[in-house]
Amino acid sequence: MKRLGLTVNAGIFCVLLTLNVLGHPMQNDSIHRKNSLGTNINSSYDEQNPILSVDGKVLYFTRKNHPENSGGKKDKGDIWFSRLGEDGNWEKAERLKGPINNKNYNAIIGFSKDGKLMYLQNHYSRDGGATKTQGVSVSKLIAGQWTFPEKLTIAYYYNKSDNPSMRISEDGRVMLLSIESYDTKGAEDLYVSFRNRDNSWSQPTNLGGLINTEFQEMTPYLGKDNITLFFASNGHGGYGSRDIFISRRLDNSWKKWTKPTNLGKSVNTKGVELSYHLPEGDYAYYISTQNSEGFGDIQRHRITEEIKKPDNLIDLELLDNIDSINATAQEPELPNINVQKTDRVIAILGKVVNANDLKQPVRALLSYRQIDGGDQVESTYSNDSSGTYQVSLKEGYSYHLTVSAEGYMSTEERITVSQTNAPSVQKYYLLTPLEVGTTVNLKNVLFERGTSNLLEDSYNELNSVIKMMQENPNISIELRGHTDNQGSGKLNLELSQKRVDVVKAYMVEKGIRNFRITGKGFGGTRPIASNASEDTRKLNRRVEFTIVKN
Known part of the structure; x- marks a missing residue:
């Protein structure tokens, strides 16, 4: 049986599905058995992040913990490849030789249009060890060999997720990122960055609340039209652990999107689906843990011409110049x-x-x-x-x-x-x-672990709440403290109440009348995310306020 604990890294996906197709899903168990690329590609190890070369003749992917990897069975992931045989079948996969693979996580996030540049997740050190910086790198194809990857500059790039994923658009001008950064709404959020003329990249901008949830949005891919977005998420509902969704950009703010639509049972299952990728040709490729050979396996399914046609939802007058959106x-x-x-x-x-x-x-x-x-x-x-x-x-x-x-x-x-x-x-x-019933999550109000001691960075957001109450003297709020479900339920309840009391005391000290603030700790009784993993448990550890009078 397949384990579902898939570790996510880089990924890409693209398929244009019509509502008619989404409305008529097939039985996914038989589909996913049929769609597996077989043992030439898939193994008892974890396959991730499928991406085809520009000419469509080489399938690259990341394989985790394989004994032939640079770091052996403890290796987080090396890049492997398979060539398309003359009979139309993929040949036995081989590990990519050269400086591209090291003991760290290695994944391809895109190619230049001529196929001579390979963009890679993470920075590289000459000695193959860990690096102190974050970001992406690029390698050049010279005389049939890929050169040592050199890092690219992304303005103010910062990620604290263990599972980032990225993808560069087909035209090389846009980068989509799944990271946990400064203004992330929950776990991993989707961001966009744009290439400047000097080949540096602009500061990543959050795609906003229509796409991002308080859960995980991962493995983004931008269609060839630079309008159609595909991503995996466990925050928009679905059939299993993570499903793949489609949305389309409505203007050049990169924050207005159509409502994300599930790609249906022809793709998504009770397992994990990630990294959907539609190159030129008849097949789409993606990762699934359903009926797979190992942890995550590469699947493919045939795409019709009707599915490839995008619908006309976009005001094209708002998208006449992609270079104008370095936000x-x-x-x-x-x-x-x-x-x-x-x-x-x-x-x-x-x-x-x-x-x-x-x-x-x-x-x-x-x-x-x-x-x-x-x-x-x-x-x-x-x-x-x-x-x-x-x-x-x-x-x-x-x-x-x-x-x-x-x-x-x-x-x-x-x-x-x-x-x-x-x-x-x-x-x-x-x-x-500021309406009665509105709840605001104070994401930057943070405490020392296991204590009610406020961290220094918390005061800016608390001061904003104080200013709001000073400007709106009729408003009263209820503070609510929450924890995850780890440890003693009684102690969690006590800790959440202490944190609420500390926040209230600070606001009263700054001049807000005591009667305008009530507060209660709920411990781990009101989760907004699953407590099954640390990635989602941290979403449950929060302080929020609800307007109870105005």
Whole structure:
């Protein structure tokens, strides 16, 4: 029998399914037995991340813990390949020789259009050991051999997930990432980064709440149209542990998407499905643990011409220039990051909408205070009827931004106007309405492990809540503390109550009247995610508040 504890790393997938196809799934057990690529490809080890060469004649994938890997049975994953035989079948897989594989995790995330550049997950060290930096690398094909991978620059890249995955678009201009970063909503979220003319990459921008959930979004792939998104998730419902979904981009903010649709039982099963990939040709490739030979196996199934046709859901006038969407985003506090300052002015434009109703525009004040080079303030209001706004900021400078609107929870962030070849960049904001019953998860209110001692980084978010209550004196809130289900239920209940008491005490100390704040600890009795793994247990360890009076 197949184990379902698949460790996820890099992955890619692409298939364009119509609603008619999704509405008529086949019996997936027989499908997945038939779809397996067989023992020339699949083994009793963990196969991951299938990707075809540009000419479609070589299938690459990552194989974990194989004794022939660089690090032997403890190796996290080496790249293997199989050639397409003249009879149309895949030949016996071989491990890729050369500097591409080492004792760390190795995975291909894309090729250049001419097939002479191979993009790889992670950085490489010359001695083959662990690296101190994160990101992606590139190798060149010279005289039939792949060169030592050199790292690429991604502005402000940071990931704390053990299971990141990435994919570069077919045209080489867009990178999708599944990482846990500064503004992640839960576990792994999907982000987008854009290639600059100097071959560096822009700071990853979160794809927003229509795609990302408080669970895991993984193995993203962008279709050839740069509009159609495919990803695996356990946060949108489905048939099993992780299913593959499709969504389409509606504008160039990269935050407005169609509702993710499950690809149905012709692909998804009770097991884990990941890394869907549709190259040129008749077959789509993906990873499944259902009826497999080992942990994760590579499957394929035939795709019809009808399935390949995208539906016309997109306002193409909004997508006429992909180079105009090097979005500004939250800038982390990182040392030794120098952004070149210029006198060039960049137009920042976008939209402010209601987080609970994305069709409802919000009139908000956007105030940008220049952090470096003076205290200049630029302010603008978003339009009453459309929510759109525009402000001009200096390229290369950092700003502290506050977005506020009457009746809504304000949001603050630090942004940098990064170098871009376009005259404008776009950014959307979703404001949470201050309505009775609204619950806000204080994601950055954190404690020392197993204690009620607040970490220093918690105070910025707490101060924002205090400011909101000062500006809205009629609002009363209930603080709620939660833990996972590990350890003693009684101790968890006591710890969650202590944390609520600490948060309340801080807010009262800062001037909020005691009667406006109630609080209760619930221990591990109200999980919002599974407690089966650490990746999802940490989502249950949280402090939140609910508006109970306004």
